[in-house]
Amino acid sequence: xxxxxxxxxxxxxxxxxxxxxxTILLLVAGTPLAWWLSRTRSAVKPFVSAMVAMPLVxxxxxxxxxxxxxxxxxxxxxxxxxxxxxxxxxFTFAGLVVASVIYSLPFVVQPLxxxxxxxxxxxxxxxxxxxxxxxxxxFTVALPLARPGLLTASVLGFAHTVGEFGVVLMIGGNIxxxxxxxxxxxxGHVEAxxxxxxxxxAGGMVAFSMLVLVSLYVLNRPAGRRGAG
Amino acid sequence: MISAALALSRPGFALDVxxxxxxxxxxxxxxxxxxxxxxxxxxxxxxxxxRGHVRLGEEAWQDDARGVFLPPHRRPLGYVIxxxxxxxxxxxxxxxxxxxxxxxxxxxxxxxxxxxELLGIGHLMDRRPxxxxxxxxxxxxxxxxxxxxxxxxxxxxxxAALDAARKAELLPYLDRLHAELSxxxxxxxxxxxxxxxxxxxxxxxxxxRVVAAGGLADLxxxxxxxxxxxxxxxxxxxxxxxxxxxxxxxxxxxxGAEAPGESTPVSSDFHLWARDHxxxxxxxxxxxxxxxxxxxxxxxxxxTSIGNQLQGTVEEIAGDEHESLALVRVRVGASxxxxxxxxxxxxxxxxxxxxxxxVLVKTVALMP
Numbered sequence: 001x002x003x004x005x006x007x008x009x010x011x012x013x014x015x016x017x018x019x020x021x022x023t024i025l026l027l028v029a030g031t032p033l034a035w036w037l038s039r040t041r042s043a044v045k046p047f048v049s050a051m052v053a054m055p056l057v058x059x060x061x062x063x064x065x066x067x068x069x070x071x072x073x074x075x076x077x078x079x080x081x082x083x084x085x086x087x088x089x090x091f092t093f094a095g096l097v098v099a100s101v102i103y104s105l106p107f108v109v110q111p112l113x114x115x116x117x118x119x120x121x122x123x124x125x126x127x128x129x130x131x132x133x134x135x136x137x138x139f140t141v142a143l144p145l146a147r148p149g150l151l152t153a154s155v156l157g158f159a160h161t162v163g164e165f166g167v168v169l170m171i172g173g174n175i176x177x178x179x180x181x182x183x184x185x186x187x188g189h190v191e192a193x194x195x196x197x198x199x200x201x202a203g204g205m206v207a208f209s210m211l212v213l214v215s216l217y218v219l220n221r222p223a224g225r226r227g228a229g
Numbered sequence: 230m231i232s233a234a235l236a237l238s239r240p241g242f243a244l245d246v247x248x249x250x251x252x253x254x255x256x257x258x259x260x261x262x263x264x265x266x267x268x269x270x271x272x273x274x275x276x277x278x279x280r281g282h283v284r285l286g287e288e289a290w291q292d293d294a295r296g297v298f299l300p301p302h303r304r305p306l307g308y309v310i311x312x313x314x315x316x317x318x319x320x321x322x323x324x325x326x327x328x329x330x331x332x333x334x335x336x337x338x339x340x341x342x343x344x345x346e347l348l349g350i351g352h353l354m355d356r357r358p359x360x361x362x363x364x365x366x367x368x369x370x371x372x373x374x375x376x377x378x379x380x381x382x383x384x385x386x387x388x389a390a391l392d393a394a395r396k397a398e399l400l401p402y403l404d405r406l407h408a409e410l411s412x413x414x415x416x417x418x419x420x421x422x423x424x425x426x427x428x429x430x431x432x433x434x435x436x437x438r439v440v441a442a443g444g445l446a447d448l449x450x451x452x453x454x455x456x457x458x459x460x461x462x463x464x465x466x467x468x469x470x471x472x473x474x475x476x477x478x479x480x481x482x483x484x485g486a487e488a489p490g491e492s493t494p495v496s497s498d499f500h501l502w503a504r505d506h507x508x509x510x511x512x513x514x515x516x517x518x519x520x521x522x523x524x525x526x527x528x529x530x531x532x533t534s535i536g537n538q539l540q541g542t543v544e545e546i547a548g549d550e551h552e553s554l555a556l557v558r559v560r561v562g563a564s565x566x567x568x569x570x571x572x573x574x575x576x577x578x579x580x581x582x583x584x585x586x587x588v589l590v591k592t593v594a595l596m597p
Contacts, residue, residue: 120314122310122312123314123316125276126308126310126315127316128276128301128302129301129307129308129374130328130377131303131328131332132327132331133302145318
């Protein structure tokens, strides 16, 4: 296997931490949102669903452009972060995390929502008549039954964050160690006509994606065929 | 004593019932699909929000006047539905322990061993729900509910999803439930067979209302209720085994006998011969006499295969579901027997209330 340069490794590490942190935040924020969407009969549900799904249809550059405006010095989010003493988000790692969470939201919320919707109401009612309160029911019945959805959501959220490019370029630019993630580094190699280096990164990402998806499908096989589980 | 007044309205359906159910034995809510019996059960459990009140003894689970509404997980009840609803991610043991774990140790009166033994599921403990048969799943669901030491057991058609063989397999377990645990049961059913087998108290429902409520024997003897129109209509009588005829494998049942003691009861309304199911003399049994198995005659019959001939008095005659049929209630001693005849036969016999008549009972179903 051709060796990675120190700069390549830096990009790999940066990408891995960005994707891990984003996935954790996505699960923390996406799980209650998905639960709410799966159980609510509220009139605002279609609007919330549409907002969540927006990144699926918008070109990443559109999303990145508006996030840049929002988080910029004159944007409302930018003014807030500066007032709180957090500084500006664009062209920082923190800004990338915020953008990734928004960009990858549908990839986490939708599988979770589908998994929660598939849980029969009677299972939750049975838990209630067995003295489990609402939180208890959620953690001991809903989450375990939504396990395949939770796994899919984590993997898709992680992989999609690894693969983002347009939003990163808009929000983060290309600062080594801060915002130069794999996809941007790859683009840099190609622009500089360093095709060997580009092959290392691109081939690595193909292998990584394949590995992740195969593990996902293996882990998410129906319980019956896996025996116990 | 369970008392409840429940009202709710939905498009196309209104429920307005008031119930006073005995604090022991099995109370069956009986009625056609859509009559609201499941909604009543769900409202008793707190799974459905109806207006009114629900009280178990002195304890108010719901009292709108005082703003009391306990959520389901704060009501000490067990709830079993048609589909069992076992947790697929837990083993049988995990399912049983799910409820038990949530009961404070000092409040555990039942535990795990008794329900496991009672429902015969000891050999299934490490199995997953998806590897169980329908009947086994339902037994686990009942044991799981019992393990929470409920003070009231609610059952919503627990046999409806099972075929006849599985039903027959589960029924004896249900019999043992009220025999061994002194726990009031409210049982929803639309099957008259289950009613006559299990009920002590019966609530007949129709269109979101209570049509009649009372002891099983009293209601089954009434001709003005929907139960009398059922194919399986007929009286249910309490009896005890008075004698066993080993030569013909028959048992003589003393119907309406008060004392169930060891000796043959002193007073009883009449005797019926039935197949001997091996129950010892003195055993208390429930006897079901279907209206279609009863014939009437003006004189005692000779040269007939019917072994049970009783002398009684016609009490009431009513029309049946079909124009051609009539239902006749005859009082034999203090016990009622209902016969289903053609109206032509009733006319030919000149039946009228007060008239003495001979009751010929062809078959008797015995329920231990």
